[in-house]
Amino acid sequence: MSQPPKKISRVVLAYSGGLDTSIILKWLQTTYGCEVVTFTADLGQGEELEPARQKALLLGIKPENIYIEDLRDEFVRDYVFPMFRANAQYEGLYLLGTSIARPLIAKKQIEIARAVGADAVCHGATGKGNDQVRFELSYYALEPDIQVIAPWREWNLTSRTALLEFAEQNQIPIAKDKRGEAPFSVDANLLHVSSEGKVLEDPAEEVPDYVFSRTVSPEQAPDRATIIEVGFERGDAVSIDGEALGPAALLTRLNELGRVNGIGRLDLVENRFVGMKSRGMYETPGGTILYFAHRGIEQLTLDRGAAHLKDELMPRYAELIYNGFWFSPERELLQGLIDRSQEFVTGTVRVKLYKGSASVVGRASPYSLYDQDLVTFEEGAVAYDHRDAAGFIKLNALRLRTLAKRNRRGA
């Protein structure tokens, strides 16, 4: 380790209950000799939280130092939905399922650190990934003098063997299936599951079937399409087929609909903020449906000026989230703009789900800007005079005509 260990008295660890964060837990105790406070969150990753409590107790954490929280509604309401208002896609395709969860976990760790008087926080993200950046930028933005421990960058447990030895030496139980190395690594929350590494590392090779955990393959999906109606209010989905649902319940429902219809798989080679390309497989069943549905309702209710401004700003907004700048002034300023644009993004969208595709097939809104009279081929009583188009074109063409004449002169 390049620097002497910082002096730490109490640290809040983002703790999953799994082998890796259990090793970190012990390593914190032995390396820093500090009190460890564990934080385990339910973000919809699909795992029980109680085993994490038991394991923390087993590893010597005091009951009052074990924090477990169900964050699913907060996650969807305050992170996923705001992001979907922007139609955010990183590099044109990725719905940012991993990126969007990090700031919330970091925020909770900081809140707990304040509550328990901890002077440090710790996460289990590796030294080559984006997640370390996302965690730590969030920590620092919220609590500028917090100390940050990133074991994967600090320790010398740099091989699987070393990790397992450390676990054994410290009486950390190792599940049988964790002895061997996992064929790929996984991150999951209510928005998505991501898989990367090992068997996925060759971007030329198709992703093996056993990697998928949240969607059936399109081939296995039903032979009949499912049509659903998603209701929106001010840019957020609020109902499915007329049934009002809270944020997490709604996304859970969409996930189930997406799962059975094989929707939301994405095989991506992406550019990490830390500088290299990586390949991953994302499954975002509900999010994919939500993305198209939201575009559908915006088509009807958003003015062109607002819509195009949003589209132009989106890549930068998505990049900010991907790079870990959720808690930055520029993300917050863009969010304010995006949120304000959604005032009338209210209505319903019908989406057809079929063997891997989510397609908008109809949309309606009390605040529709679509005007059948304006668009109809017959000239009606409306305030559209065909002859106006002539002047419109003439003035738009004026500079091009001047230019054409000049360029000839110049040739």
Add this chain to the structure above:
Amino acid sequence: MSQPPKKISRVVLAYSGGLDTSIILKWLQTTYGCEVVTFTADLGQGEELEPARQKALLLGIKPENIYIEDLRDEFVRDYVFPMFRANAQYEGLYLLGTSIARPLIAKKQIEIARAVGADAVCHGATGKGNDQVRFELSYYALEPDIQVIAPWREWNLTSRTALLEFAEQNQIPIAKDKRGEAPFSVDANLLHVSSEGKVLEDPAEEVPDYVFSRTVSPEQAPDRATIIEVGFERGDAVSIDGEALGPAALLTRLNELGRVNGIGRLDLVENRFVGMKSRGMYETPGGTILYFAHRGIEQLTLDRGAAHLKDELMPRYAELIYNGFWFSPERELLQGLIDRSQEFVTGTVRVKLYKGSASVVGRASPYSLYDQDLVTFEEGAVAYDHRDAAGFIKLNALRLRTLAKRNRRGA
């Protein structure tokens, strides 16, 4: 008509051979008393061109005034492919199939006008749509003093009945199925078919099956996926499954693959340049496959800086094409940037086609920027030191920490 007819001696008409442009042909002769030169292009719309010649002759056009040209290769090579290098999507979804054909037709009309000494050009686009703008901006940009005739904005044949009466009075043959009004209007070329109007005008109503002409429904597509390999050179597709193909042949092949697999349908409400929203159904089978395949090969071969710059500029580039500014300095400047970015966008992409979806499942390139050594979880011999990430994060966080302290002070 608000203005006295311009004095026209010879006009080049974009002539399809259909009823509407035949009426225009006659109307030009009777209104302007001028010589009409017809131009009929094969852009892959899927219609025979010889009937157009016969019809023109029948309507009194001299043989030497009938121009018929197969533009399919030029269309794909010089218009479609450059646009796909940009991953252009208007309003996040539309692959610009109609927009991209207009500048080419306009350019050819201008070339013919110069060759035959015509002082005017004429198109059959209506007064409420984007196409009139696209045609006319192109005309003016290429030939600033050309006169433009836009019959739909000028004449008083403002009802179907009036049109048919005019046709009958002028001995224009009317096919039986053209007596009644078409239930929707269609534009087609090698890139796509668009349908809009009438039965499509209510954006809440699903598009009826009989509207589709270029794709089978996903439900009717084969139960087994088709996997193809698309080869790219410098950003353009050049082969399918190892077989080198010219631009038009390649897009034709992709169209067929897309057609049978039900790929490329898009139900869209979009914002027209002339100010209103309209609803259309686009079928872009080959283009949809091409879009995803191109993104796939760029993922591997394009640097992040170039890729993100392209993504940020794309909405504006797409808007320029949609609005008819193909022949504008800003489109050309952006095109130069995009083209230059494609120098190493060479390699192969495997795409899975299945019941409406085109999914990249693998990509390879001799110019790959993906480096397995950099991304692997194990720290190897490569030039990536985990500890570098600490400094990277620290300096990225510095301003956020300063800000957090200031904001507290300010609170």
Add this chain to the structure above:
Amino acid sequence: MSQPPKKISRVVLAYSGGLDTSIILKWLQTTYGCEVVTFTADLGQGEELEPARQKALLLGIKPENIYIEDLRDEFVRDYVFPMFRANAQYEGLYLLGTSIARPLIAKKQIEIARAVGADAVCHGATGKGNDQVRFELSYYALEPDIQVIAPWREWNLTSRTALLEFAEQNQIPIAKDKRGEAPFSVDANLLHVSSEGKVLEDPAEEVPDYVFSRTVSPEQAPDRATIIEVGFERGDAVSIDGEALGPAALLTRLNELGRVNGIGRLDLVENRFVGMKSRGMYETPGGTILYFAHRGIEQLTLDRGAAHLKDELMPRYAELIYNGFWFSPERELLQGLIDRSQEFVTGTVRVKLYKGSASVVGRASPYSLYDQDLVTFEEGAVAYDHRDAAGFIKLNALRLRTLAKRNRRGA
């Protein structure tokens, strides 16, 4: 006139009291046979308003149909200041003095139209300029079904002689100095004076001295510099040299300071929205000082992320105002973002005024983000470790190194 006159019963005219709008007043009465309501605003153009009332009465306007309003504070507070929060400059140089006044006048006309039950509004802007667009887009955005009368596009008084004849026929008094044609045309308000046309039309020729009305020449300015301190709160100037001043009073004071020091002249060739280039001379004495002072306080108090986002959005924001889209969703969304960024833009800036230049020479803020400890050459106790820079650079370089290796391979 190309179209039959619309049926108008009552029209609200933007009336200056000058010859041209008096002619318009009469022309409205005679052409439309409608009741004319005049609106005369004090936007700081430097003219008495009472003569306008007298003239309106003389021309037969009923007293209750004469509206005169002092809008100076509203103009500066709700239009000028919000725009300066964005550091808006059109085409890199122009502080938008004319553009920003139009939406306010239009808004007041619409309010009066509603109050008096008028069905139309009328402005005196010519058919080749931007102002017609700015007025009319504002009218339509605020009152979509209002009728708009633009006499300069409608009447046939297309020469100076025709105008004077019409004036004489209608007993409109003509000041002696208005007989001949003015050597240039002028627009003025509290933010600026613009001059264009005639003697200014050759962009190669220097602007003659007699054109300037709001600034002395730098050569005539005092030989000693004046240093002032401008106080800001949340992005708006609120005091000069410690004296709190309301918006209009503050800008008036800055104008006087700028005037005597020869500050704020701009000789510009600009691109009009209607498609041609034009040349103008702008005098914006107070605004120029304000621009630099605002940049000065932002330098100290705005985070880099927010500052760069603002700078990137500024050209589009400025273009929107120039083009007349003040009352558009996209301008309003951008404004919301800009306003929110100004929360801590509070403090004082010292500006040196000297013979044409306004230079920031010092700035201070209770919310400064400048940290002397961070920037000092000596490494101190602060949270900046020189070695962090190594990692920062390494990861920023990673993609460039990968790229360099690939490009060699490709060469």
Add this chain to the structure above:
Amino acid sequence: MSQPPKKISRVVLAYSGGLDTSIILKWLQTTYGCEVVTFTADLGQGEELEPARQKALLLGIKPENIYIEDLRDEFVRDYVFPMFRANAQYEGLYLLGTSIARPLIAKKQIEIARAVGADAVCHGATGKGNDQVRFELSYYALEPDIQVIAPWREWNLTSRTALLEFAEQNQIPIAKDKRGEAPFSVDANLLHVSSEGKVLEDPAEEVPDYVFSRTVSPEQAPDRATIIEVGFERGDAVSIDGEALGPAALLTRLNELGRVNGIGRLDLVENRFVGMKSRGMYETPGGTILYFAHRGIEQLTLDRGAAHLKDELMPRYAELIYNGFWFSPERELLQGLIDRSQEFVTGTVRVKLYKGSASVVGRASPYSLYDQDLVTFEEGAVAYDHRDAAGFIKLNALRLRTLAKRNRRGA
């Protein structure tokens, strides 16, 4: 030092001949035991280069290992001029004088490293500044496996005393005036002089007079204005008052003109890439004149579409240069776009220089896009019909009207 010294056999040092880089030279020899190759460039910093050769010899560098080069023309032609084509200003004001010199020095070091078979390069930039980033990103982009030595981040000579002791121990001559600490630090090249640190560190305090070295104060400048004519070809200045001048000679002439007229001082608080704010005083006499002159000729010759695109991209382009990404694909792509836009940016601009101001007072071009006929108030024979404006406005207003009606409904 955190890491063991790399094994270096030969290093190319950017060597000024001054005390600091002489200390670095010795430190390299003693720390790495490697052969040092010195590179001293004339970038117009205004110092003799021969003393640097003598000093290098004195410090034991072999004659064949001493590289001295006059880069002034290359600097202006290939770095300064391309940047000025973009009208680049970082954070709205800074003409990037320091930033633009770094990539050229780095490039030459790499070329020499290749020529002499060196495995490392070394610069004298400190660990808190931007220059280290600019040097190193350039090194890595050009030679991805080069080793980089940054003494200021590595050694423990962290105080002035320690440095002087090291110098004495190593027989490095110390000029008398270097014993005490400089009251500020300076960087100079043909484009500018920057001063920062110490006496400049309080951003509220005015910069003392003795800091300025390249400009007289405006107060001391002549009482009569100087008017010059700058000739441009394809975006680059090529002559002054009709005299053709090479790049460096031209900038030298402009610097002298700027110097005597007190032009180009900028007191700035800026945001460094490494995360903190710093305050500096820049003197860019010739560059300031060039900036305004270039804007002047573009006003006349650049189409609006190209001009606005350039203006929108400029902040990002300037940021790339400031941050050190000169040799990055995104800078190069933007440069290609910018360069292409300059095809017709040819003509002459007259600039008035007076006591601190550079003001364009006239411009002319054989490729002017300014058309007096179009802009004149009288409607002439030109292709501008006032009535076209009505249609132009109507269609631009259409969406705003639709929106206004909807929003009422929504209220």
